[in-house]
Amino acid sequence: MSSQEGGVSVLVRDISGQKRQRVSGIPKDATAEEFVSGLVASLRLKTTGSQGEPLTYQARLDREGRHLQPSERLADAIRDDDEIALIRNVDAG
């Protein structure tokens, strides 16, 4: 996946909806898995939990009310200005 100026631009929000980011430069030929991995890096999100376990994020496409499947091509799934919720499991102790 390479960053492309003029790629897709979407709104990404966190689990609680408290924070929103405009994310742009997303290449249409990327898969959803590459997209999520790029989001985690670009938003500087945690990649491991408190016990060192890897954290898995899911992207939910609001317009269709469904999670993006890892192998899905973005060109077939998302449009400019779509809203995406980035979700993961969270532990309280």
Add this chain to the structure above:
Amino acid sequence: MEKTEYRFVTEILKDGVRLHQAPVPLHAFESAVEWAQFHGVRRGKLPSFLGGSPSTCIEPHWDREAGAPYVEGFRVRVEEDGGDALSPPIPITYFSERAQLLAESLFEEGKLAKGERFTYRVCALAGAEGAPQGVALTAAMTGSDRTSSEPFACEDLPQELQLAERDLDTFLERAERVEPEGGPASDALPVFMPRHLLLEAEALKEKAGDVETGAVIIGHLRRDSRRPEVFAEVTALLPAPYTEATSTRVTFTADSWQATEAVLQLRGAGEVMLGFLHTHPARFWCSKCESSRWATCPMAQPFFSTEDRAFHKDVFPRAFSIAVVSGDTFDAEQGWKVFHALYGWHEGIMTERGYHVLLDP
């Protein structure tokens, strides 16, 4: 954009001798800036937005005894279109968690023995190297200084707070104040929790038995412009479905969040997620210990674990967010009973603080 000309450094000392020093990273001020921005909104000095990369400036608050460059805290100046505000002083304890992390690295390097006492202090050094700290601070918080490992451009969008006008006095008149032991954090966001929701939390805890359980706290932010003040009105607890729980942990899964959001939309009342509640079934944790130890067991007192703090910081980073722990505590005369402790952001730090219980009409 901003103009702080100071670089903050944390120093770890043993017996008054400096062992180690490390610059305070720019992102470490993020919670303070968030709190300062919200404080400005509460006082009517800033427009009703949070985030959105306001122009910020970190100003040292010099230590009254040691003088510069040592600080006893700092203040945050926030400037936006439509207003500017200078926060109250944020104490040096803001850096305590960071100092503890630095000390742990010294334990690993053998420079400090386990259990050995250390102290810390923070300096603000004039003439920051490179870009002024404030400029970099704004950049770091927006991701606009992205690196090659960050493939997408990200822009933090401001969140407009929906602040319907309400008379704070009418809430105070029908509420009882609950204070944590050790006194309340002064000037904290007033939070109103209906009594029946505390009973619901207790029932939720009882139903879960010997495992933890959780709920999402929803409600509204209100404004009383005459004071001026913003306050939170909790309207419901949404028991989190699809959680995975053990005796000492509850996991809010991706399905939990999705279902909660669906319920919020179905309610259609314009409520927002204010925070989360989880339970501490200490009567089960303590069941294997002698009953004489129950009344003083720290596990049977209100506490907010490191994991809880990480949860709150990750999911509810906004300065108005709250967390409630509903747990067991033991009283020699009354036996086991349930407490409800409220935690929230204050001066950029998560701390236990008071709240108001709204009496049933």
